[in-house]
Amino acid sequence: IPASVLSQIPMNVGGAMRTAIDSLPYIPAAKVGLQFKRRFWEEDDNIYGGNTYTDQSIFNISYPSHGFFEKGPAVLLGAYVYRTGASVYNFEAMQAPEMIEAALEQGSRIHPQYRQEFMNGVAVAWHRVPWTLGCSGGWSQENRQKNYGAMCSIDNRIVLAGEHCSRLMAWQEGSVLSALDAIGRLHKRIVTA
Numbered sequence: 001i002p003a004s005v006l007s008q009i010p011m012n013v014g015g016a017m018r019t020a021i022d023s024l025p026y027i028p029a030a031k032v033g034l035q036f037k038r039r040f041w042e043e044d045d046n047i048y049g050g051n052t053y054t055d056q057s058i059f060n061i062s063y064p065s066h067g068f069f070e071k072g073p074a075v076l077l078g079a080y081v082y083r084t085g086a087s088v089y090n091f092e093a094m095q096a097p098e099m100i101e102a103a104l105e106q107g108s109r110i111h112p113q114y115r116q117e118f119m120n121g122v123a124v125a126w127h128r129v130p131w132t133l134g135c136s137g138g139w140s141q142e143n144r145q146k147n148y149g150a151m152c153s154i155d156n157r158i159v160l161a162g163e164h165c166s167r168l169m170a171w172q173e174g175s176v177l178s179a180l181d182a183i184g185r186l187h188k189r190i191v192t193a
Helices: 015-023 086-092 096-107 141-151 172-192
Strands: 030-036 050-053 060-063 074-081 118-125
Touching: 015 141, 030 086, 030 096, 074 086, 074 096, 096 118
Parallel strands: none
Antiparallel strands: 030 074, 030 118, 050 060, 060 074
16 A cells, blocks of 8 residues: 555554555656557657657656567657656646647647647546555655655564555555565574574
8 A cells, every 4th residue: 555545544563664654745747648659759760669768848858679670559658747746746737638649739849740640548647546545655765864764664463565665656666675684584583493
């Protein structure tokens, strides 16, 4: 359970872990997936995988790194908005159709084919997803120094794992490493008990 949700659940944990859970803000982010009639970025622009970064609010267009030269519809990541600041909050404040439209409008400045080739899209802003309430934990250096140890401790019968209990925030690898660490600490506790 992400700390953003866990902070709203009554738990029988000590004050240090409770403070750690309650003190961790979650980073805002949004993604827009766009489906097109064809892989025009390959056929017209010779782009095979990778990213285009822009100073527009969509921040990033990401091209698929699989299915090269396939015919028919294809999907690319038309926006990955995760920078800090007002632009992220303004983008996340939009409804999904507005985010899709913004991705189309801004992406058309890079790829004029967008409008002609567009089929449909999907958009998500993580702060609106009730089971995450944000993209990932956002430890500041000061907050990590004060509360990370308590977040990653074993508190009576409670042990947490996830990207928020990792040095690799916002990555599945961080979640897996955190889970392995939690299992190792639980095993050590049981063996030495």
